[in-house]
Amino acid sequence: MPRIMILKKIFYTILMIWNYNNSYKLFFFFSFMELIALLSKNEETWGQVSGLMNHGEWDNVIIIGDNLARKFTHQKPFEFINVDLGKKIQDLKDEFMKKLKGKIQGTEVALSIASGDGKEHMALISALINLPAGIRFAVLTKDGVVDL
Numbered sequence: 001m002p003r004i005m006i007l008k009k010i011f012y013t014i015l016m017i018w019n020y021n022n023s024y025k026l027f028f029f030f031s032f033m034e035l036i037a038l039l040s041k042n043e044e045t046w047g048q049v050s051g052l053m054n055h056g057e058w059d060n061v062i063i064i065g066d067n068l069a070r071k072f073t074h075q076k077p078f079e080f081i082n083v084d085l086g087k088k089i090q091d092l093k094d095e096f097m098k099k100l101k102g103k104i105q106g107t108e109v110a111l112s113i114a115s116g117d118g119k120e121h122m123a124l125i126s127a128l129i130n131l132p133a134g135i136r137f138a139v140l141t142k143d144g145v146v147d148l
Contacts, residue, residue: 032059034104035138037112038124039065039072040085045115046072051140052112053078062103064096064124079103089119096127108134110147 035058037049053061053076061078063069066085081099085092109128113121128135137148 032106033108033110034058034060034062034106035110035112036062036064036100036104036124036128037114038116038120039063039069040116040120041066041068042115043068043071048114048140049112050074052110052138052145055140056110056138056145058110060105062100064099085116085120089123092120092123093126093130096124097130100127100131104128104131104133106133108136110138111135112138114139 033056035052035056037052039046039049049063049072053074058076061076062081063072063078064081064083065072066083070080070082072080081103083092083095083099087095111125111128113124116124125135139146139148
């Protein structure tokens with residue numbers, strides 16, 4: 001593991017201990033944060049992801065979707081991971097895990113599941129937890145990017 005990543009992990013651990021009241025706001029401000037967003041067949045929900053990308057400060061953005069989601073474009077850079085959303089839930093979870101392994105650089109991610117259905121959400125959340133990676137749900141509101 002590179003020295004800078006070790007120093008970041010030590011810093012984040014100290015910051016989390018200091019910020020003992022479970023308020024992530026201070027930690028969120030200083031941390032390396034990646035956005036992972038699921039894009040499903042309902043293109044009307046893609047605007048939420050686009051807004052999150054525009055208004056959040058992301059070190060890395062990973063978009064997950066099927067062949068239809070390949071049409072998604074944005075002025076900010078992102079990595080697209082193609083998955084078959086028609087698979088059974090266990091197979092979908094395994095595919096998410098396989099394709100996300102080694103792509104998450106921090107210990108936690110901001111996750112957008114504004115698009116997709118329950119099966120897809122459960123498979124993605126389960127895959128992230130089993131990688132392991134902490135999850136913070138991110139949503140764009142009229143007040144900006146909010147952690148739920």
